[in-house]
Amino acid sequence: MQPSLLDKASPYLLLVLTTLFWAGNFNVGRAISAEVPPLGLSFWRWVVAFAILLPFAYRPMKQHWQLMKQHIGLILVFSLLGVAMFNSFVYLGLQTTTATNGVLMQSVSPIIIILLSTLIFGDKANGQQWFGVLVSLFGAGVILVRGDISVLLSLDFNIGDMWILGAVISWSVYTVLLRKLPVALKGLPFLGYSMMFGLVIIFPFYLIETLNGRPMPSSATAIAGVTYVSIFASLLAFLFWNNAASRLGANRTGQFIHLIPAFGLTIATVILGEQLQSFHYIGMLLVAIGLVLANLKGSVLGKRKEAGA
Numbered sequence: 001m002q003p004s005l006l007d008k009a010s011p012y013l014l015l016v017l018t019t020l021f022w023a024g025n026f027n028v029g030r031a032i033s034a035e036v037p038p039l040g041l042s043f044w045r046w047v048v049a050f051a052i053l054l055p056f057a058y059r060p061m062k063q064h065w066q067l068m069k070q071h072i073g074l075i076l077v078f079s080l081l082g083v084a085m086f087n088s089f090v091y092l093g094l095q096t097t098t099a100t101n102g103v104l105m106q107s108v109s110p111i112i113i114i115l116l117s118t119l120i121f122g123d124k125a126n127g128q129q130w131f132g133v134l135v136s137l138f139g140a141g142v143i144l145v146r147g148d149i150s151v152l153l154s155l156d157f158n159i160g161d162m163w164i165l166g167a168v169i170s171w172s173v174y175t176v177l178l179r180k181l182p183v184a185l186k187g188l189p190f191l192g193y194s195m196m197f198g199l200v201i202i203f204p205f206y207l208i209e210t211l212n213g214r215p216m217p218s219s220a221t222a223i224a225g226v227t228y229v230s231i232f233a234s235l236l237a238f239l240f241w242n243n244a245a246s247r248l249g250a251n252r253t254g255q256f257i258h259l260i261p262a263f264g265l266t267i268a269t270v271i272l273g274e275q276l277q278s279f280h281y282i283g284m285l286l287v288a289i290g291l292v293l294a295n296l297k298g299s300v301l302g303k304r305k306e307a308g309a
Contacts, residue, residue, distance in 0.1 A: 004187060011244035015256040018240045023263035025233035029094045032225045038091035040216035041225065043199065043206040046083060048230035050195040057192035064189040067182060074180060075193050081174040082238070083198025088205070089167035097160030105164050106257055107140040112172040113254035120176060125251055132294025136258035139286025143261045147279025176250045178242060186246055191238055255294040258287045 006014065029041065061068075068075060110133050117123035125133075181190060216222065245253040262284045 006187070006239060006243045007247075011247045011253075012256075014240035014244045015248075015253060016259065018237045018244070019256050019259040020263045021232040021237040023260045024267055025229050025237075026090070026094075026260065026264055027267055028225050028228055028233075029091050032221055033091070033094050035217060035219065036222050036225055037209055037214035037216060038095055039088055039202065039206045039209040040214065041091050041222075041229070042084075042088040043202045044216060044226045045087065045229040045234050046195055046199050046202065048226055049234040050192070050199060052231065053188070053192055053195065053235055057188040060187070060189045061192045064185055067184055068189065068193055071182060071185065074177075075185075075190070076197055077177065078174060078181070078190070079194045079197035080201055081170045081177075083194050084201040085170040086167050086174065087234075088202060089163045089170065093160040093163030093167065095160060096158055097164060105161065105168055106260060107137055109168050109172050109257045110251075110254040111137070112169065113175055113250050116172055116176045117250050121179070123249075123251060128296065129251060129294045132290045132292070132296075133255060134290070135293060136255055136287045136290025139283045139288075139290060140258045140261045141283075142279055142286060143265060143283035147277070147282070172254070175241075175245055175254060178245045178250065181246070186242065187239070190242065191235075252294060255291050258290065262287055 032041070114123075114125045114129070114133065118125070185193075210216070241253070
């Protein structure tokens, strides 16, 4: 099988771009939460993304129809976890919680991914990977608490945080289970089918939200928000993430979630004119160091043991 354009790209670059897009998604979701209903945003982001993808994915989806039917249960699980639950839960959470609380909880996703990989597939992260995870987590924490530990005491958790936690868990399971996806379905066929089934799952809940007095507005804000999250946070991000996860594995891929706080603050700085302070630079440096440690091929400690054997 000839490698696709994504297969030729660096998986690390794909993950950096994905987390950049998702940092923007988090900021957009919070910024328009008062005007745009959460399930409306979730539903229409996938409608637009699927409409853009379909001309490219139709033929591969048709070619792999029989294979998809053989794995329909697995595809439905991915559609539920990655398309329907994750995004809907994030937008529901952002209705009542702060972006800081939300991103703080997302920062524990890499740890959940490693634990699930161990429980489900028997994977074992080495000491170097765990150290890298903890360094990145600490760096994300430095950014989120603005270098002041007392900020943790002022964080107020509510029902919105529970929605975000549900999103974190669903995405962690999604990422770990990606290894079970047949190679032939990866890329456009998988994304097309997962979007299609995910839309079917979201639709009744979107309809209930609309009938309960929160219809999707046709304002410029809503259109701009849906356009961004459809193209960048949905279509491109999922293609990039899925491809990278299939090449690097869940444990290494999951560490890049720690980039979301750093990118989120950078976006806020550019758009809102906020000034970066020393703790921002310290936190981003720690995140970068942790990512390098967690993704080095082979454990340094393991190599020393082999050398001494």
